[in-house]
Amino acid sequence: MIIRKLFKFENAHIVRGCSTVKCRSSLHGHSYKVELLFESNFLDNGQMVYDFGLMKQNMKALVESFDHGVTVWSGDSWEYLDSMKKHSDRWVELPVSPSCEQFSRVIFVMIDRLLQLTNSVNGEREVKLNSVIVHETDTGYAQAFSYDAYSKDMGYIELDSIIFSDEVKNSWPDCELWERAKRGDSFINPTSV
Ligand SMILES: Nc1nc2c(c(=O)[nH]1)N=C([C@H](O)[C@H](O)COP(=O)(O)OP(=O)(O)OP(=O)(O)O)CN2
Secondary structure (H helix, E strand, O other), X not given: OEEEEEEEEEEEEOOOOOOOHHHHHOOEEEEEEEEEEEEOOOOOOOOOOOOHHHHOOHHHHHHHHHOOXXXXXXXXXXXXXXXXXXXXXXXXXXXXXOOHHHHHHHHHHHHHHHHHHEEOOXXXXXXXXXXXXXXXXXXXXXXXXXXXXXXXXXXXXXXXXOEEOHHHHXXXXXXXXXXXXXXXXXXXXXXXX
16 A cells, blocks of 8 residues: 655755756746655554654654755855855755756655664554655656665765755754764654654
């Protein structure tokens, strides 16, 4: 069975090198919708694959890192990177350009990492991240599966190369969240949310 949970954020970007002129040459924003799809052949003590409420803890915090901020590609010019970081408190730097394809891959890698490190306490079994869908507009979206997220051909995404500004980190329930995930610390789901 597959379940999906929708999150939303507002974010600004430029996507260098794409065919659409306004997209590659002007800073612009989108109201993103992100769907996290989880799958399992089993149900937990609440007869659910994975309680939606549990997704609104660390997973939601990580996805909402992008809210009201700018996402930059580390391969962009230093002048652009510098000015974005100077004029926006909330920014995320990625090792890949922020197309909706790459957003879906990056979010897959982040959420998959959290899921792998999270100990469930309510009978959840063999829950896997099936895919991540990122809607950039009402009419265009990308869906990343595991083989896309970890594809070297699409640009390998090192955890260390996803960098959040201090303002973003301070908006998490635990400002060390991503450091802990990168280190491989365990997370324990709360018994009640
Ligand atoms: N495959 C992709 N194509 C485009 C992406 C992308 O991430 N992946 N991104 C863009 C731009 O960011 C652009 O702002 C969105 O383009 P588009 O879908 O054409 O947006 P519109 O609002 O103009 O679309 P409508 O057709 O009016 O709904 C470009 N391409």
